[in-house]
Amino acid sequence: xxxxxxxxxxxxxxxxxxxxxxxxxxxxxxxxxxxxxxxxxxxxxxxxxxxxxxxxxxxxxxxxxxxxxxxxxxxxxxxxxxxxxxxxxxxxxxxxxxxxxxxxxxxxxxxxxxxxxxxxxxxxxxxxxxxxxxxxxxxxxxxxxxxxxxxxxxxxxxxxxxxxxxxxxxxxxxxxxxxxxxxxxxxxxxxxxxxxxxxxxxxxxxxxxxxxxxxxxxxxxxxxxxxxxxxxxxxxxxxxxxxxxxxxxxxxxxxxxxxxxxxxxxxxxxxxxxxxxxxxxxxxxxxxxxxxxxxxxxxxxxxxxxxxxxxxxxxxxxxxxxxxxxxxxxxxxxxxxxxxxxxxxxxxxxxxxxxxxxxxxxxxxxxxxxxxxxxxxxxxxxxxxxxxxxxxxxxxxxxxxxxxxxxxxxxxxxxxxxxxxx
Amino acid sequence: xxxxxxxxxxxxxxxxxxxxxxxxxxxxxxxxxxxxxxxxxxxxxxxxxxxxxxxxxxxxxxxxxxxxxxxxxxxxxxxxxxxxxxxxxxxxxxxxxxxxxxxxxxxxxxxxxxxxxxxxxxxxxxxxxxxxxxxxxxxxxxxxxxxxxxxxxxxxxxxxxxxxxxxxxxxxxxxxxxxxxxxxxxxxxxxxxxxxxxxxxxxxxxxxxxxxxxxxxxxxxxxxxxxxxxxxxxxxxxxxxxxxxxxxxxxxxxxxxxxxxxxxxxxxxxxxxxxxxxxxxxxxxxxxxxxxxxxxxxxxxxxxxxxxxxxxxxxxxxxxxxxxxxxxxxxxxxxxxxxxxxxxxxxxxxxxxxxxxxxxxxxxxxxxxxxxxxxxxxxxxxxxxxxxxxxxxxxxxxxxxxxxxxxxxxxxxxxxxxxxxx
Numbered sequence: 001x002x003x004x005x006x007x008x009x010x011x012x013x014x015x016x017x018x019x020x021x022x023x024x025x026x027x028x029x030x031x032x033x034x035x036x037x038x039x040x041x042x043x044x045x046x047x048x049x050x051x052x053x054x055x056x057x058x059x060x061x062x063x064x065x066x067x068x069x070x071x072x073x074x075x076x077x078x079x080x081x082x083x084x085x086x087x088x089x090x091x092x093x094x095x096x097x098x099x100x101x102x103x104x105x106x107x108x109x110x111x112x113x114x115x116x117x118x119x120x121x122x123x124x125x126x127x128x129x130x131x132x133x134x135x136x137x138x139x140x141x142x143x144x145x146x147x148x149x150x151x152x153x154x155x156x157x158x159x160x161x162x163x164x165x166x167x168x169x170x171x172x173x174x175x176x177x178x179x180x181x182x183x184x185x186x187x188x189x190x191x192x193x194x195x196x197x198x199x200x201x202x203x204x205x206x207x208x209x210x211x212x213x214x215x216x217x218x219x220x221x222x223x224x225x226x227x228x229x230x231x232x233x234x235x236x237x238x239x240x241x242x243x244x245x246x247x248x249x250x251x252x253x254x255x256x257x258x259x260x261x262x263x264x265x266x267x268x269x270x271x272x273x274x275x276x277x278x279x280x281x282x283x284x285x286x287x288x289x290x291x292x293x294x295x296x297x298x299x300x301x302x303x304x305x306x307x308x309x310x311x312x313x314x315x316x317x318x319x320x321x322x323x324x325x326x327x328x329x330x331x332x333x334x335x336x337x338x339x340x341x342x343x344x345x346x347x348x349x350x351x352x353x354x355x356x357x358x359x360x361x362x363x364x365x366x367x368x369x370x371x372x373x374x375x376x377x378x379x380x381x382x383x384x385x386x387x388x389x390x391x392x393x394x395x396x397x398x399x400x401x402x403x404x405x406x407x408x409x410x411x412x413x414x415x416x417x418x419x420x421x422x
Numbered sequence: 423x424x425x426x427x428x429x430x431x432x433x434x435x436x437x438x439x440x441x442x443x444x445x446x447x448x449x450x451x452x453x454x455x456x457x458x459x460x461x462x463x464x465x466x467x468x469x470x471x472x473x474x475x476x477x478x479x480x481x482x483x484x485x486x487x488x489x490x491x492x493x494x495x496x497x498x499x500x501x502x503x504x505x506x507x508x509x510x511x512x513x514x515x516x517x518x519x520x521x522x523x524x525x526x527x528x529x530x531x532x533x534x535x536x537x538x539x540x541x542x543x544x545x546x547x548x549x550x551x552x553x554x555x556x557x558x559x560x561x562x563x564x565x566x567x568x569x570x571x572x573x574x575x576x577x578x579x580x581x582x583x584x585x586x587x588x589x590x591x592x593x594x595x596x597x598x599x600x601x602x603x604x605x606x607x608x609x610x611x612x613x614x615x616x617x618x619x620x621x622x623x624x625x626x627x628x629x630x631x632x633x634x635x636x637x638x639x640x641x642x643x644x645x646x647x648x649x650x651x652x653x654x655x656x657x658x659x660x661x662x663x664x665x666x667x668x669x670x671x672x673x674x675x676x677x678x679x680x681x682x683x684x685x686x687x688x689x690x691x692x693x694x695x696x697x698x699x700x701x702x703x704x705x706x707x708x709x710x711x712x713x714x715x716x717x718x719x720x721x722x723x724x725x726x727x728x729x730x731x732x733x734x735x736x737x738x739x740x741x742x743x744x745x746x747x748x749x750x751x752x753x754x755x756x757x758x759x760x761x762x763x764x765x766x767x768x769x770x771x772x773x774x775x776x777x778x779x780x781x782x783x784x785x786x787x788x789x790x791x792x793x794x795x796x797x798x799x800x801x802x803x804x805x806x807x808x809x810x811x812x813x814x815x816x817x818x819x820x821x822x823x824x825x826x827x828x829x830x831x832x833x834x835x836x837x838x839x840x841x842x843x844x
Contacts, residue, residue: 137800138801140799140800144796148750152750155753155756158756163761163763163764164765171593171594174597178600334580335577338577338580338585338588342586371566374562375563378559378561379560387820387827387828390816391835407833410816410829414829419826
């Protein structure tokens with residue numbers, strides 16, 4: 001601020017105030033411009049990476065989580081208000097390991113989680129490479145050992161007089177790992193289950209944000225939550241209905257592409273390759289027969305015979321995901337708002353020009369990603385049993401005598417079913 | 423203290439000091455007695471529960487983790503040194519939900535983890551009950567929904583002016599859940615994999631503690647770690663070798679009982695039932711042939727022919743577990759010591775008379791339990807493939823055409839192996 005308490009006259013103060021207001025206005029406009037430009041860059045980059053393939057999407061998630069992790073762990077300094085600046089400096093001097101340990105735990109967690117995903121989704125690839133096999137069969141043992149080494153390092157770095165700080169940082173690091181890195185792991189799994197399970201939920205969250213803003217500035221009046229004074233009930237409710245409609249449109253648009261709905265089997269493909277898979281039944285169109293009187297009414301209204309409306313089970317799932325994106329995911333944002341207010345900061349960082357930190361953009365995405373994963377794996381994923389996998393299990397897991405016994409049992413079973421084996 | 427700064431004479435002060443010393447001595451002796459009595463009660467109770475069956479062991483773990491969770495979450499008050507007592511009181515008045523939320527998160531975490539264990543180990547039982555099936559197939563979805571409800575409750579309970587406290591408590595609760603409740607889950611899994619995987623590792627930790635104390639008070643001189651002045655290098659090293667010897671003896675003693683080594687299939691059994699299972703190969707005795715000159719030397723020495731020594735692979739695993747129990751698990755104790763020092767407390771609580779809190783007794787057990795689980799599941803567990811399970815998969819997962827294809831494939835495979843199916 002330029003206004004000082006020295007002997008300036010009232011007119012001079014007025015002039016200065018006007019100038020300040022002009023500067024503020026200019027700054028705001030410039031900020032809005034930067035924000036818009038970077039929004040377009042982000043959307044463009046996002047779509048570009050989406051078309052380039054699963055690997056690029058996974059790299060994007062990895063970059064986002066790394067930036068968010070850096071932002072949140074860097075904030076720990078603010079949590080230690082008890083210490084004077086001098087103390088903090090001496091803590092830094094005496095505890096050079098804290099930063100190393102933060103990133104060590106980050107690396108170990110990622111090693112463990114990415115390993116788990118790769119082993120689960122690329123069994124057929126990784127088990128074919130004899131050099132990788134020991135790493136795969138002992139993956140959890142290796143990860144645990146690495147973690148324990150970090151844990152022992154932390155205990156050995158403990159210094160009298162700084163214990164509270166060090167335990168606080170340890171807790172902070174683990175919490176950040178849980179909320180950012182573990183969530184991102186589920187987002188990566190969603191990508192591997194088919195890009196649509198990542199793309200559509202992420203879009204729904206963004207759509208809900210945008211509509212909450214639009215409804216808020218147009219008809220918003222009633223404040224929604226004490227922690228975020230700009231959020232309104234009208235914005236919340238309006239965004240809910242808008243997101244429901246958007247979800248049906250957006251989902252229907254993308255469910256036609258095999259590239260979007262197929263689980264990944266080959267990381268080399270992009271949108272320009274042709275992808276083939278037997279689509280999950282939720283994407284298969286079927287007909288919903290209408291109640292007879294209603295069908296007659298609709299036929300009269302539209303001037304052509306309508307007896308059923310086409311739908312896919314995915315539409316029901318879209319509506320449920322839209323509900324989550326607009327009713328529950330915003331709580332991730334409220335959580336982040338409360339957190340920022342607790343530490344009296346405006347943004348988590350300055351990673352994206354005009355947008356603040358990465359964490360500010362991602363707050364609701366983490367919750368949405370975990371929800372999508374749990375929802376997908378509980379209600380939608382099919383456990384594929386094929387002749388090939390069973391044959392592999394039989395050959396590798398049973399003795400010859402057991403194999404002969406199985407063949408006999410199978411013959412008997414098929415006979416009781418009235419089936420003659422050729 | 424009875425000594426006051428008023429006008430007492432030197433003799434009177436001396437008398438008072440003597441009296442105080444006597445009282446202190448009496449107190450110490452009484453404390454040692456209480457401690458010994460409760461140690462015996464604990465050992466007796468532990469063995470009693472062990473003989474009564476797996477369910478009682480699991481209940482014991484559940485009780486221990488609940489007490490430890492209560493102790494650690496209760497300590498959160500000490501972490502908020504910034505607040506005056508008055509502020510703390512007003513926080514309590516304004517935030518009646520914090521305690522409810524703590525226990526809610528505890529309940530949800532346990533629901534999730536125990537559910538996972540029960541589903542994994544008792545598939546055959548729970549899938550037979552049609553009322554349970556929806557809870558099992560949607561277990562993760564239900565757990566996630568319950569967690570999200572708690573998360574939303576937390577966000578809605580946020581109050582301006584207490585944000586830092588509330589986020590601190592949230593972080594603290596999650597950290598405690600991670601370190602105590604999740605660890606206990608692995609201990610429960612160990613029990614279900616066979617009581618020996620719980621009993622022996624837990625004994626090793628206790629044995630190491632006892633020997634570190636014994637070696638420490640007899641020949642201990644060099645201090646080991648700044649945080650725990652009573653720990654000595656001699657105790658640490660002595661306990662290491664003692665634990666190795668103890669492990670071999672203790673493991674050999676218990677590996678002969680089917681009750682100890684069989685994975686649980688029926689929760690109703692106790693030590694008085696006869697348990698039958700095909701033992702895991704690590705418990706099967708075999709012969710290690712000796713190097714010829716060494717065999718001759720040993721035979722001459724002992725006066726009878728020795729060509730090989732009997733062993734089981736479990737002995738190797740025992741040595742590795744003993745190494746972990748004496749070299750790594752103590753770091754769990756150092757961690758707890760540092761934590762107590764950070765908050766200037768002597769014990770985590772007063773749950774066990776003469777011993778302090780439950781957490782004080784359990785600190786190294788958590789780390790040991792997780793290690794045993796990871797070690798067991800990576801290196802020892804056998805994935806049982808039986809004719810029955812494969813038949814079930816074939817019947818439920820393949821179409822009739824695929825079943826016929828499989829039979830043909832199997833015939834072809836067996837023929838190439840030179841085996842004629844009768």
